[in-house]
Amino acid sequence: MAFGGGYFKTTYASDLALVDTRLRRVALGLLIVALLLLPRFGSSFVLDLVTQTALAAIGALALNLLTGLAGQISLGHAGFIAAGAFTTAVLVEQRLPSPLLALPAAALVGAALGVIVGIPALRLKGLYLALGTLALHHVVLYACGEFQNHWGANTGVSIPPPRLGGWVLKGTIAWYYALTAIAGLVLILSVNLQRSRAGRAWMAIRDREIAAESVGIDVARYKVLAFVWSSALTSVAGALFAYQRAFVSVEAFGFFLAIEYIAMVTIGGLGSALGAVLGAAFVTLLPYGIDAAVAALRVPGGAEYYLFPLKFGAFGLLMAAFLVFEPQGLVGIWRRARNWVVLWPLRYRPLRPAS
Amino acid sequence: MTALLELENLEVVYHHVATAIQGVSLRVPPGSIVALLGTNGAGKTTTLRAISGFLGADDAQIVGGKVVFEETIVTGRPPHELARRGLVLVPERDKVFETLTVQENLRALVPGARDGRETTRPPVTLEQVFHYFPVLAGRRRQLAGYLSGGERQMLALATALLCRPRVLLVDELSLGLAPLVVETLIALVARLRDELGLAVLLVEQNAGAALAVASYGYVMEHGRIVYDGTVDRLLAHEDVREFYLGVGHRAGRKSYTEVKQYQRRRRWF
Amino acid sequence: MTQVLATTVVVASLYALLAAGYVLVYRATRVLNLAQGDMMTLGGYFLFLVVSAVPGQPALSVATAAALSAAAGFAIYRLLMRPMAGHPIFAAVLVTVTLGILLRAAIVLVYTDRIRHPLPLLGLANPPRRLPGGAVVSTFDLLTVAVAAALFLGLFAFLRLSPLGIQMRAAGEKALLAAQRGINFQLLFALSWALAGFAGALAGILYANNVRLDPSLGVLGLKAFAVALVGGLDSLGGVIPGALIVAAVEVLSVRYGDPLLADVSPFLCLLAMLLVRPWGLFGTREELERV
Numbered sequence: 001m002a003f004g005g006g007y008f009k010t011t012y013a014s015d016l017a018l019v020d021t022r023l024r025r026v027a028l029g030l031l032i033v034a035l036l037l038l039p040r041f042g043s044s045f046v047l048d049l050v051t052q053t054a055l056a057a058i059g060a061l062a063l064n065l066l067t068g069l070a071g072q073i074s075l076g077h078a079g080f081i082a083a084g085a086f087t088t089a090v091l092v093e094q095r096l097p098s099p100l101l102a103l104p105a106a107a108l109v110g111a112a113l114g115v116i117v118g119i120p121a122l123r124l125k126g127l128y129l130a131l132g133t134l135a136l137h138h139v140v141l142y143a144c145g146e147f148q149n150h151w152g153a154n155t156g157v158s159i160p161p162p163r164l165g166g167w168v169l170k171g172t173i174a175w176y177y178a179l180t181a182i183a184g185l186v187l188i189l190s191v192n193l194q195r196s197r198a199g200r201a202w203m204a205i206r207d208r209e210i211a212a213e214s215v216g217i218d219v220a221r222y223k224v225l226a227f228v229w230s231s232a233l234t235s236v237a238g239a240l241f242a243y244q245r246a247f248v249s250v251e252a253f254g255f256f257l258a259i260e261y262i263a264m265v266t267i268g269g270l271g272s273a274l275g276a277v278l279g280a281a282f283v284t285l286l287p288y289g290i291d292a293a294v295a296a297l298r299v300p301g302g303a304e305y306y307l308f309p310l311k312f313g314a315f316g317l318l319m320a321a322f323l324v325f326e327p328q329g330l331v332g333i334w335r336r337a338r339n340w341v342v343l344w345p346l347r348y349r350p351l352r353p354a355s
Numbered sequence: 356m357t358a359l360l361e362l363e364n365l366e367v368v369y370h371h372v373a374t375a376i377q378g379v380s381l382r383v384p385p386g387s388i389v390a391l392l393g394t395n396g397a398g399k400t401t402t403l404r405a406i407s408g409f410l411g412a413d414d415a416q417i418v419g420g421k422v423v424f425e426e427t428i429v430t431g432r433p434p435h436e437l438a439r440r441g442l443v444l445v446p447e448r449d450k451v452f453e454t455l456t457v458q459e460n461l462r463a464l465v466p467g468a469r470d471g472r473e474t475t476r477p478p479v480t481l482e483q484v485f486h487y488f489p490v491l492a493g494r495r496r497q498l499a500g501y502l503s504g505g506e507r508q509m510l511a512l513a514t515a516l517l518c519r520p521r522v523l524l525v526d527e528l529s530l531g532l533a534p535l536v537v538e539t540l541i542a543l544v545a546r547l548r549d550e551l552g553l554a555v556l557l558v559e560q561n562a563g564a565a566l567a568v569a570s571y572g573y574v575m576e577h578g579r580i581v582y583d584g585t586v587d588r589l590l591a592h593e594d595v596r597e598f599y600l601g602v603g604h605r606a607g608r609k610s611y612t613e614v615k616q617y618q619r620r621r622r623w624f
Numbered sequence: 625m626t627q628v629l630a631t632t633v634v635v636a637s638l639y640a641l642l643a644a645g646y647v648l649v650y651r652a653t654r655v656l657n658l659a660q661g662d663m664m665t666l667g668g669y670f671l672f673l674v675v676s677a678v679p680g681q682p683a684l685s686v687a688t689a690a691a692l693s694a695a696a697g698f699a700i701y702r703l704l705m706r707p708m709a710g711h712p713i714f715a716a717v718l719v720t721v722t723l724g725i726l727l728r729a730a731i732v733l734v735y736t737d738r739i740r741h742p743l744p745l746l747g748l749a750n751p752p753r754r755l756p757g758g759a760v761v762s763t764f765d766l767l768t769v770a771v772a773a774a775l776f777l778g779l780f781a782f783l784r785l786s787p788l789g790i791q792m793r794a795a796g797e798k799a800l801l802a803a804q805r806g807i808n809f810q811l812l813f814a815l816s817w818a819l820a821g822f823a824g825a826l827a828g829i830l831y832a833n834n835v836r837l838d839p840s841l842g843v844l845g846l847k848a849f850a851v852a853l854v855g856g857l858d859s860l861g862g863v864i865p866g867a868l869i870v871a872a873v874e875v876l877s878v879r880y881g882d883p884l885l886a887d888v889s890p891f892l893c894l895l896a897m898l899l900v901r902p903w904g905l906f907g908t909r910e911e912l913e914r915v
């Protein structure tokens with residue numbers, strides 16, 4: 001069986017292929033078939049879970065581009081999502097609710113924001129960049145809040161279901177197929193970006209910026225490009241968010257949302273598209289997992305009021321645990337498990353320190 | 356005479372994969388200066404760091420051997436504990452606190468506690484330090500970041516003295532300093548040995564300066580000790596003279612290629 | 625006019641107490657403690673805890689609450705931040721974010737998000753006072769200014785003059801060299817975190833008595849780090865002008881502009897500073913490259 005390493009490629013086509021070995025092709029095929037058939041066998045609750053995961057994955061993949069690949073720390077992710085959602089809201093207010101207009105518009109607004117953030121970000125690194133993006137998040141939310149106060153009902157703006165020609169997108173199953181498909185597209189886009197010249201430039205900048213510059217990579221251009229790609233994709237995710245929830249309100253886009261996305265990419269594993277997806281699944285499913293655990297333990301009544309801080313606290317605890325003990329995230333665990341299987345019965349042992 | 360400091364077959368690995376030093380054994384008797392010679396990358400600094408302690412963030416492991424100080428095994432203890440016991444390092448770089456003044460630098464330390472063995476631990480006071488390093492007295496209020504290289508080295512030595520060391524580990528005293536300054540500092544180290552009874556492990560690339568004051572020497576290459584002996588033996592040894600003192604006495608080697616070929620063919624035994 | 629001035633000084637004092645915590649932690653461990661606001665909230669709830677059990681003892685309650693917060697800061701360093709020593713700085717900052725989440729979750733779990741008022745339980749009152757010039761402030765407003773001034777004087781004296789303070793500054797600059805000089809820098813770092821907890825607790829206690837106590841006070845902490853950045857993340861002295869500037873902008877924008885601007889104006893100051901002079905008014909430029 002070929003495991004993807006030490007496997008020699010003899011044509012350009014095979015080198016460019018996203019899925020190279022037979023094992024991977026079979027696995028991917030099975031996954032696609034399973035996703036296609038899920039609505040037949042799964043309850044609408046399960047479908048909704050997968051839909052939410054897919055939507056989260058889009059945002060997580062976008063953040064992974066910026067923070068995982070290009071090494072630019074951003075705490076302003078929620079601001080970009082809000083930008084996309086509120087672009088949709090603005091268009092709905094202007095009686096232009098079509099997604100064919102809203103999605104590209106959101107992408108453009110996101111790209112523009114990416115330039116606005118990216119150019120000053122050239123001067124900043126690390127903590128300072130994080131703070132700058134956080135400050136920008138608050139400014140964007142302020143602007144969105146102003147819009148909401150003036151145009152929407154005070155609690156928010158209602159978004160009608162998206163309409164493509166005569167067909168209306170609504171219902172759990174339709175949204176499931178739509179978002180899973182879009183997430184799949186974004187995944188392919190993400191993986192291809194990683195393999196492209198831009199992706200390699202980003203990784204060089206992330207690892208050693210001075211060395212990247214000295215081999216001729218235009219650091220400024222690629223940094224801004226990273227912000228633009230990431231915020232454009234995130235804004236599109238925001239627009240989809242608006243359509244799926246059918247409601248846009250500034251309260252939904254607080255700092256905690258940005259933390260959730262950062263948790264997704266760090267718990268999943270920074271720098272890996274698979275990590276972003278795994279992390280998105282983990283963070284999305286965690287509250288439901290806790291619900292299930294609490295129900296299984298059959299805790300006596302009155303549980304509702306402390307369910308929220310419990311979920312909140314469990315999220316914080318798990319994120320801290322991953323940061324301290326498993327910096328490579330779920331992908332790191334997956335790779336270790338896979339290596340163990342592949343290398344068995346041989347093991348790699350690091351040198352032991354003197355006691 | 357039992358050694359004050361003794362290394363036995365010390366082995367250090369960085370990042371779990373790169374062996375920096377291997378099988379390193381040496382002894383520092385009380386009240387003497389021992390030189391540790393070697394070129395760049397030989398492992399001298401790693402040896403000193405292994406003696407004086409690594410921080411967790413260095414990702415270095417002592418995977419073999421031991422460090423014995425005053426007949427106690429102290430391998431792998433944290434740096435601040437070893438400093439308080441009397442094993443004080445004067446590092447190669449990052450040797451002073453640049454945002455503190457000279458005066459504050461001389462106070463930014465925790466000297467070891469007094470104990471029964473006072474004879475081997477000089478009770479150095481601030482006045483004594485200024486007596487040895489008069490230059491520092493004039494620069495008390497100046498930020499250490501603005502001192503010249505020689506002054507920084509003096510400040511580093513002064514703070515090390517105030518820690519009340521039993522063994523002083525000096526890493527590359529002469530690095531980046533003018534020959535006259537090096538001479539002064541080396542003479543100062545010898546004075547400290549004579550007047551305070553200090554034992555010193557002197558790590559140096561400048562073999563001539565080190566062997567001028569040391570009584571015993573070790574030569575390191577590629578992470579191992581390849582030769583050791585009293586200073587007289589070292590000064591007489593052909594390879595030491597060739598590689599470290601630049602005074603090889605083989606006649607007839609006139610061209611650069613011939614010199615290089617000779618150096619490559621030599622093997623340490 | 626004098627009212628604007630008075631309010632600015634009061635707001636600045638509260639921000640300064642919080643920002644002192646940021647700077648202390650940053651100088652020691654080079655981490656931005658994004659949980660500082662939640663540590664402030666923790667201090668307020670420690671007070672509520674003590675005061676609910678033993679009402680009517682202001683000095684004892686405040687001292688106990690502050691001590692508990694300092695101990696919490698110490699424990700946070702030992703248990704959470706010290707294991708992050710070799711990790712990249714951003715990961716350590718994320719850990720502080722999770723700390724904030726955990727603190728907030730714990731508080732809500734125990735006390736729910738009802739608004740609390742410890743003031744009557746302390747047996748104190750908070751009457752308004754008229755200042756010369758016509759401005760009106762509350763008693764605790766004045767107390768906040770006094771406490772902030774006292775804390776800063778104390779910190780300056782400690783860091784500049786006392787041996788422990790000099791060792792702390794040394795350890796913050798180069799931890800390894802400090803260790804090689806016999807300084808147990810891990811202990812000093814924990815102490816820095818304890819001081820940050822203490823300063824945060826003072827802010828929390830004062831605010832809880834002056835305004836109210838609820839779990840969402842942490843947002844004040846986010847605004848306060850704008851102060852720390854404007855002044856310079858590694859400069860304790862810079863906190864004072866930074867606090868005054870940010871407070872002035874906030875008070876003026878609320879007075880003459882839109883009340884919603886109160887939440888966003890510190891971040892506008894932050895952005896402006898990052899664009900013009902990222903290392904702040906009194907910070908060292910090299911810090912930019914450190915991270």
